[in-house]
Amino acid sequence: MTQGLYTVLSNEKIADSIYLMVLEGDTSAFSKPGQFLNIKLDGLFLRRPISVCDYDDDTITIIYKVVGEGTEMMAEMECGEQLDILTGLGNGFDTSLSGDSPLLIGGGVGVPPMYGLCKALVEEGKKPTVILGFNKESEIFYKEEFERLGATVYITTVDGSVGTKGFVTDVMKNLDYSFFYTCGPMPMFRAIEKTAKTSGQYSFEERMGCGFGACMGCSCKTLTGGYKRICKDGPVMMREEILWTQE
Ligand SMILES: Cc1cc2nc3c(=O)[nH]c(=O)nc-3n(C[C@H](O)[C@H](O)[C@H](O)COP(=O)(O)OP(=O)(O)OC[C@H]3O[C@@H](n4cnc5c(N)ncnc54)[C@H](O)[C@@H]3O)c2cc1C
Ligand code: FES
Secondary structure (H helix, E strand, O other): OEEEEEEEEEEEEEEOOEEEEEEEOOOOOOOOOOOEEEEEOOOOOOOEEEEOOEEOOOEEEEEEEOOOHHHHHHHOOOOOOEEEEEEEEOOOOOHHHOOOOOEEEEEHHHHHHHHHHHHHHHHOOOOOEEEEEEOOHHHOOOHHHHHHHOOEEEEEEOOOOOOEEOOHHHHHOOOOOOOEEEEOOHHHHHHHHHHOOOOEEEEOOOOOOOOOOOOOOOEEEEOOOOEEEOOOOOOEEEHHHEOOOOO
């Protein structure tokens, strides 16, 4: 983990309430897709965790949805402004588990970490298939970016305005794949858990406290390893270790 000041290079609205921000600064603490950063915002006690969508030697791309005070402040930031950020947080996805034809499933703001993962898998010579789930057309983002990586992309919308009408699992149930990776809301996870035919990894974007393992605020019981902290031992967990507590 490192802490540093990052400069906003761009901050654009790309879909309903969804913004893409490019930050310039030290990216050396990141080593895997699926890791996250934690942003300090003036006047707010807790930092706000956001997944890394993509990064290179000196820039980080994040995509965030405006849902409250912190993300509203982010949406108003202009080029040249600086943010205090903790980087290199979380364990990230394990691409060595993917097999040749992994399935990546992103729901809403669970889509961004799937992009970095897709890029890494393609670079390793794998052939990913991607399902992106949204509520409606105006919320869709990043379809073309995944296609440009060479992935086969399916879109689902709850209202049927684009792609398959329904949920990601309406596409997932008809596909063959070697392993799955997913990030998105809990109801989507529960549906995936009932549909999945292989092992997989889930990335949790639940609320958290410190974000780096100190407060135990994100601790959860696992099937295999006692308690784990979502922020430090996760946010990515193996399908086989997750204890699904509520229906
Ligand atoms: C590891 C991790 C990665 C994340 N990655 C992304 C990302 O890539 N893009 C993105 O848009 N968001 C992501 N989130 C969620 C993001 O952290 C929250 O949306 C953000 O902190 C909300 O801050 P706020 O001040 O705007 O909202 P608040 O004022 O704190 O809350 C506003 C409303 O949003 C709800 N809310 C807050 N946090 C969450 C959450 N984590 N999940 C569901 N509802 C929440 C609150 O209950 C409240 O109703 C991630 C969360 C985690 C833990
Ligand atoms: S949020 Fe503090 S230990 Fe995870």
